Amino acid sequence: MAHQVTLQPSGHTFSVADGATILEAALDAGIHLPYGCKNGACGACKAKVLSGEVDLGIAQESALPAAERVAGMALLCCATPRSDLVIEVHEVATVGDIPVKTLPCRVQKLERVADDVMVIRLKLPTNERLQFLAGQYIEFLLPDGKRRAFSLANAPHADDLLELHVRRIPGGNFTEHVFTKMKEKDILRIEGPFGSFFLREDSAKPILLVAGGTGFAPIKGLIEHALHIGIRRPMQLYWGAKDRAGLYMNALAERWARENGIAYTPVLSEPDADWRGRTGLVHQAVLADHPDLSAFQAYVCGAPAMCEAAQRDFTAHGLPAEEFFADVFSYAPK
Ligand code: FES
Known part of the structure; x- marks a missing residue:
């Protein structure tokens, strides 16, 4: 029940x-609660049950000592309700509330989805999860002290593996x-998350989502x-x-269009002769379809020139400046 x-x-x-x-139910409802391991081990999801009864599940003694159990604390990643509940908890209100972590990870899978695009899937240690908001990025910490940033391509609920799309930069x-x-x-x-x-x-x-390449x-x-x-x-991608090869997950975008009603417009700048779709610059395709953007919110990710042109031209076509979001660097190493 x-x-x-x-x-x-x-x-x-x-x-x-x-x-x-x-915790699962809160995240599914779009409520951002803090977490670390999702496994009863770290204590990051600790909260106080003000009324009602919970089953504490697999909470480990080190993360939830006996005295805290008596005081009504619970680990929300493993607690299940036995009745309706009132819980006191500090929700994640801004990205600043999410702790930045440094973690080891293992390359679980490498998938070359185009000549110059590799999808990397990373596995974290068993008792670690990375809390993040969809769209944020992580950085690789390289042995020479340098860092390379890549956007997370998976959503937070599907965090068994972290997914990155890496374009080969000659x-x-x-x-x-x-x-x-x-x-x-x-x-x-x-290290992450950032952004x-x-x-x-x-x-x-309504949401406009505009991607260039691995953006x-x-x-x-x-x-x-x-x-x-x-x-x-409403969402339009x-x-x-x-x-065509640059649309390396075209089938996925087409599935969203078919099954989820997300309007999808691929745009090629150097199409082959039998391409029947849109051509030219992607942000100009948006403007051709929507000369008045005053009612929209826009999320843009791609090369810096594309993001800058989109910001300039979208706002000139009525998009309120505060409704434009871009991560100009997240498509490639910073
Ligand atoms: S104890 Fe780590 S997230 Fe719950």
Whole structure:
């Protein structure tokens, strides 16, 4: 039987289905609660049960000592309700509330999805999860002290593996390494999450998502998150690339269009002769379809020139400046 949970002091409410943890249900409802390991081991999800009864689940003694149990504390990543509950918890209100972590990770899978695009999936240690907002990025900490930043392409709810889309930059040491030397099971170090490119969930405006090349990565994370939490706002995706190969997850975007009603417009700047779709610059395709952008919210990720042109031209076509979000660097190493 589902139980109702009310959070204090926010007053947010959500329902927890049988068998689900309180943390899972909150995240599914689009409520950002803090967490670390999702496994009862770190204590990051600790909260106080003000009324009602919970099953504490697999909470480990080190993370939730006996005295805290007596005081009504629970670890929300493993606690399940036995009745309706009121819980006092500090919700994640801004990106600054999410702790930045340095973690080892293992390359779980390397998938070359285009000549110059590699999808890397990273596995964290068993008792670690990276809390982040869809669209944020992480940095690799390299042995020579340098850092390389890549956007997270998975949504936070699907965090068994962290997904990155890496474009090969000719002469770029790290990306050359990814394409020529990196192997599955390699161990790397990452730090994150970073960045303020994430979905503003407190708006009702239709959402424009504009990706250039591997700028698709954080846009994918935003879309998968929005679908997971059931956002009802209309969404339109424009994905620009040089050629068809650059639309390296075209089938996924077409599936969103078919099954989830996300309008999808691929735009090629150097199409082959039998391309029947849109051509030219991706942000200009948006403007051709929407000469008045005053009602929209826009999320743009791609090369710096594309993001700058989009910001200039979208605002000139009525998009309020505060409704434009871009991460100009997240498509490639900073
Ligand atoms: S104890 Fe680590 S997230 Fe719950």
